[in-house]
Amino acid sequence: MKNVELSPVRIDSITELQLKGWGQHDPNQDKWYALVWVRKGAGDYFVDNEKHPLESNTVYCIAARQIHLLEPAAGCEGFVLSFDRNFINLKENNFDILFNTGLCCFSPCPRAVKINEDIIADMNQLIYKIILEIENVYLLKTEVVKGFLKIMLIYLCRQFEAGHHFGTRVKNMEVLRRFNELVETEFTSRKNVTQYAEKMHLTPGYLNTIVKKASGYSVSYHIHQRVVLEAKRRAFTEDSTMKEIAYHLGFNCTSHFSKFFKNVSGLNFSDFKRDLNRMPEQ
Helix, strand or coil, rough: CCCCCEEEEECCCCCCCHHHCCCCCCCCCCCEEEEEEECCCCEEEECCCEEEEECCCEEECCCCCCCCCEHHHHCCEEEEEEEEHHHCCCCCCCHHHHHHCCCCHHHHCEEEEEECCCHHHHHHHHHHHCCCCHHHHCHHHHHHHHHHHHHHHHHHHHHHHHHHHHHHHHHHHHHHHHHHHHHHHHHCCCCCEEEHHHHHHCHHHHHHHHHHHHHHHHHCHHHHHHHHHHHHHHHHHHCCCCCHHHHCCCCCCCHHHHHHHHHHHHHHHHHHHHHCCCCCCC
């Protein structure tokens, strides 16, 4: 299968990526989400520079702005489906499928959804229907693709929620969503719980309780992970120096940033840069 693309949707065959060697599926990190469906085989998946093993019959859900590189092993089969969040307009009746279930919200590890045997045939049929619609010239094909993609996401949400019991946390997800959106715009200048709580007109204790219930992690954890993630991205994509990165992230002292980076990531910044040089070329 050759790669197929409809402006807001793109599908790549893992086999095609395998023939090319390293593949970076990153049409637009700022707004594109990705579903990596490993139908069979193994390999490695680097998400924001962290290595994760690939498993058969599993879909990996990648949020917008996450850098991801796929290294499939020989014989690995499946698809990488990327889409613009605005394309499917999933937020209906104030319920956002991608976020409220935790399927594609930001996480240090990609969400891995194991596909049950009883829906594999339906998932296969949906992916091929999307491919056929993208390739045809029929009327309203964009709407048909949107419908098939939405059905696929609903199947994944059902599998994910059944395996992780997220149903009881849905009522707290709106606070988590607002907090995450604020972190994305403020993490270089706001680095403690009180600053975010004041911005959201909540008490620090309440914000921390809700965020931890909804995500499993504290407010400080999310803030610190986002700061370190940005440092890693800049080191990876721009080859920036530690001094340049520290300044960009709001640290006036390089030594303070160095200590912060090690405390959060467990690595010295220089060791992280050295490890980057060992990664396979794209």
